[in-house]
Amino acid sequence: MSGYHPDEITLMDYSAGSLSLAQSLAVAVHLFMCGQCRGQLEQLNALGGTLLAQSDPQAVEVQGFDDFMDTLDAKPEPQITTKVQSRLYNPLQNLLPDSFDAIPWRKQTKDIAEYDLTKQLAGQGVRVALQKIRAGAKVPPHSHRGQETTVILSGGFSDELGVYHKGDFVTRDASHRHTPTALQNEDCICLTVLDAPIYFVSGFYRLLNPFMRW
């Protein structure tokens, strides 16, 4: 079980449905791997349910019941019976090939490859990508203009603040400068959500900053 989780306010926003789509993807991917957060989410959903049931609709007018049933009876039953899901589901399943090896990775440096998912989520003002860092390799030291959320899908990495493994949910922001380094034994594959470009903080890589746009 994973050791780093979204904080409870992030889970609360997710449960309330007010977290952005890209951030919600990151949370959903973590939930797929973390029973502890699924348990917490149940409580948060129950909070939402209780607030809904307790709310006072005052003078809100709705379509009468008989009228509603007439409309419903006239609607064709949908072909794929229901939208309601029925099993623990990996939200990346439909976005990716069956194996990480089959992903059309785009090489960025000799150690880092990327697969951009931004378009598939129609995100605006965000960047969503899978990143693969070769075992033992370093991502150049950088900081962030906004928030960077990382969920580890395979392998692990360390940075100045800790060591992270499969399933972990890690957030970094403008107050952090770090040098993520993949663990030695296997490549690290993670989902990364950025709400603003990162920028490199040292040496040669700083020259790349003007190109770190979307």
Place this chain on the structure above:
Amino acid sequence: MSAPGTRDQDTQKWVDLLHQVAHHRDREAFRQIYDHFAPRIKAYAMNQGVSQQADELVQEVMTSVWRSADKYADSLASVSTWIFTITRNQRIDLLRKAGRMQAEIKVETEELWQIPSEDNTVSSIQQLSAQRHLSKSISELPEEQMIAVKKVYYEGKTHQEVAAELNIPLGTLKGRLRLSMQKLRVMLEAKEL
């Protein structure tokens, strides 16, 4: 820990009605669910900034409740929690459709926000009895925490918006939200003993 069957009457009433709908397509049972929840869903939609589509949202949600009643399992969530998750997802769907540009969106809302079901839920008896006490516990929250939680859940506002509205710094709002979660957890755990 309280045994199953001690859940409060109101919670059980909705479970029984929904089972009537699932197993007997009972329209009178469904009428009671509709009469209670439809206005609340509409009020939720109006608060959530989708007032234009409030009636559409009510229709979509109540249609799902009627058609998917057999997917509901009372061991996993209360009826109001189940309906809340459906309502939240349909609201997100509406907003996604409205914002959809040329780009193709390959992830369905229900892949990102799952409805409680047999295999994605961790429910233990403990959690379920906790749910039963939730409504009482919420009413025991200090008012300022209650208001913060309600605004986040019920009005779909960002933290910045809520903080501005309450005229408090962002950090104070987050503090209140955190405290409210801690309090609820402590109250729920205390009731388990």
